[in-house]
Amino acid sequence: MKRLHTDIKNQVLTSMINILDHSRTEILAANAEDIANFEGKDQALYDRLLVNDKKIDEMIRAVRAVAGQEDPVGKTISDLTLENGLHIVNQTAPFGTIMIIYESRPDVTIEAAVLAFKANNRILLKGGKEAIHTNQALVDCWHKALAEHDLPADWIQLLTLNREDTQEFLRNPPQRLDLIVPRGGERLIAFVKEHARCAVLISGRGNNFAYIAEDADWEMALKVAVHSKIDKISACNALDKILINPALPNFEERVRELGKHFGQESVEILADESLRGYFASAQPLSEEAWHEEFLAKKIAIGVANELPAAVEKINDCSGGHSAIIFTKDTEKAQAFMEQVDCAAVYHNASTRFTDGGQMGVGAELAISTDKLHHRGPLGLEQLVTNKYYVFGEGQIRE
Incomplete structure (x- = not known):
């Protein structure tokens, strides 16, 4: 695609x-x-699908935030002159053409497209x-914005393919694809x-863990853990697992209190055999x-006797997304954060902050759990690759 000037891109976004x-x-x-056609019983899927004025306001904020960010294309990474001149x-x-495959969330139609376009990608x-229907209405908005500035609609395209057509599209794409981002469950990722x-x-999947160490500030851990679970159950950054060190003072009382708070929020508890007796229902x-x-x-609740046991369990079971440690010991927190293999690791703070907007990235294309080419929120600066420009005066390799 043609390299667009930053001013033109920002005018389209305005x-x-x-x-x-x-x-x-x-x-x-x-x-x-x-919504009227929605037949499923999956509350998380329904929550992601629903659009209201607040969500439209959030879409507008995302576009405005990206318009205000520096253009990521053409930035110098290195500049060298060799001995041979x-x-x-x-x-x-730019990458070129990016394809994103996602389920339910119409806001992705805005956030993914604004990031890709500002980074000069189709x-x-x-x-x-x-x-x-929602996605089509949003893409129609994009096409109107592009048309106002005499740009072709193929910068942003909506694909309406069934599973078989998608499979064939991936195997034999009718146009060049440079990057695919599957944003959804493990079946979708495996398919792509x-x-x-x-x-x-x-x-990838969330399946985020919290480890409550023996020296944790209990009131803080309780508040953050419960909120991280119930704030938005449909989010990939919601909390799913809690490991508690049994050396925590008043351990039994604390576990019962945790169960009481989750019970008040109608959260189903799955518990280790050693803990089930502490809950009214588990x-x-x-x-x-x-x-x-x-x-x-x-929510799943278990025990971890020491920090190494917690780290091992998290690295074995989590999706590599986010994990928290609750502790007053900064050295212990540092060890946890260095050893846990997740895209975002937290000390005394909620996993719900693993989000482009919350982390200062602005809009996000997805949360990458890969280690190449980027890990964590995929924002504007992550939607470019690199290119070497080599200037010579007749040099040959000798």
Whole structure:
């Protein structure tokens, strides 16, 4: 695609802000149609699908935030002149065409597209069928914004493919694909990895852990752990697992208090056999459940006798997304944060902050649990690759 000047890109985004604001009626009507057609019982999926004025305001804020960010394209990474006279400049460059496959969330149609466009990439949006009308209304807004500045609509395209068509598209894409980002459950990710013929950047499962050490500030740990679970159960950064050191003072009382608070929030508890007697109602905790991302009002609670045991359990079972330690000991916290293999590690703070907007990145394409090409929130600066510019005067390799 043509390299666009920063001013042109920002003018498109300014138009998009105005178009979104003036298209609320059409967007909400389209979403109402999707909600009416929703047949599932998955509360998390429903929460992701629903669009209201607050969500439209959030979409507008995301576009405005990206418009205000520095253009990530053409930034110099290194600039060297070698002994042979070659002048070698390494600069950031667009990927080209990015495809994102996601389920339910219409806000991704805004955040993914604004990031890709500002980074001078084309984007193919493969949203879920449950959000087809909302996604189409939002892409129509994008096309209006592009048309206002005489840019073709193919900068931002919505794909409406069934599973079989998507599989064929990945195997034999009718156009060049440079990067695919699957944003969803493990089945979706496995499907894309099996069939894709280009680079895939994984936005994996959450299954986030908290470790409450023996010297934790209990009131802080209680407040943060409960809120991290119930604040938004449909989010990949919600808390799913809690490990408690049995050396915590008043251990039994604390565990019962934790269960009481979750009970008040109607959160189902799965507990280690050694802990089940402390709760008014708790289900057995299987080994499979330790590895599961719940996306539901469900929490698993177990014990970890020491820091190494907690780290081992988290590294074995989590999705590599986020993990917390509650402790007053900064050295212990540092050891935990260095040894836990997650994209974001926390000391005395909620996993719900693993989010582009909350981490100062602005809008996000996804939360990457890969280690290449980036890990954590995929913001504007992460949607570029690099290119070497080599300037010579007839040099040959001798």
